[in-house]
Amino acid sequence: METPKTITCKNCNSVIDFDAFIKNLNVCPDCDAHYPLSASNRMKLLVDKGSFEEYDANLYSIDALEFPEYTEKLERDINKTGLRSEMLSGIAKIGGISVAIAIGDVGFIGGTCGAVIGEKVTRCIEIAEEKNLPLVIVSVSGGMRMQEGTLALMQMAKTAAACTKYVNNGGFYISVVTDPTFGGATASYTSLGDVIIAEPGARVGFAGPLAVASLQEELPENFQKAESLVSHGFIDHIVHRNEMRRLLTYLISYT
Numbered sequence: 001m002e003t004p005k006t007i008t009c010k011n012c013n014s015v016i017d018f019d020a021f022i023k024n025l026n027v028c029p030d031c032d033a034h035y036p037l038s039a040s041n042r043m044k045l046l047v048d049k050g051s052f053e054e055y056d057a058n059l060y061s062i063d064a065l066e067f068p069e070y071t072e073k074l075e076r077d078i079n080k081t082g083l084r085s086e087m088l089s090g091i092a093k094i095g096g097i098s099v100a101i102a103i104g105d106v107g108f109i110g111g112t113c114g115a116v117i118g119e120k121v122t123r124c125i126e127i128a129e130e131k132n133l134p135l136v137i138v139s140v141s142g143g144m145r146m147q148e149g150t151l152a153l154m155q156m157a158k159t160a161a162a163c164t165k166y167v168n169n170g171g172f173y174i175s176v177v178t179d180p181t182f183g184g185a186t187a188s189y190t191s192l193g194d195v196i197i198a199e200p201g202a203r204v205g206f207a208g209p210l211a212v213a214s215l216q217e218e219l220p221e222n223f224q225k226a227e228s229l230v231s232h233g234f235i236d237h238i239v240h241r242n243e244m245r246r247l248l249t250y251l252i253s254y255t
């Protein structure tokens, strides 16, 4: 597929040179709108060069419910992203300190959370506990994966239980939320961080705005946006993508 030379920012309508956009970490140079970043690019951005050791790379989803077109969608997104699941996880160093880390990729079935993601998140938390490491999870999620039904929904309880056990045993969990983070991920591991950090403009919520708008005519300004959630105490801090690594290094240095 041919790479576009320019793209139009959906936030400010600026026509942006594509190479400049990529160089700017998928952030609009004119209005600072943060667009999704692949899990592998975000890993490169956040961790010390060459320090990432991937775990559970061979876990992949199966079509247990024989949901229509699910197998085809999985194959399509495996080819598109080069990942076998929606999440890249393992151990890496940030500022010279080892951390257990998991990063989501919205390009894989909309970043939805199925049985494999639940298992990878849980294993990442358990590794952090076992090795006494800080935990960093960067979430992006379209909710629980409907193609896996109850098998996906069960992951909410599993990941939440693992988080709670880790934190109660003295673990330090930094949850980073990026646009968009919705559904069961928000209602489980994403919201259980000791510190919750968001990128500017990140939409974070349980039901999406269209579902909420069907019940309530007027939504408040900045509804489900990080800026509003900070003022309500749900998110602790908002930081620009190019400052995220520095903030993580600062927080982890206290462990």
Ligand SMILES: [Zn+2]
Residues within 6 Å of the ligand: 009, 010, 011, 012, 013, 014, 028, 029, 030, 031, 032, 033
């Ligand atoms: Zn813009």
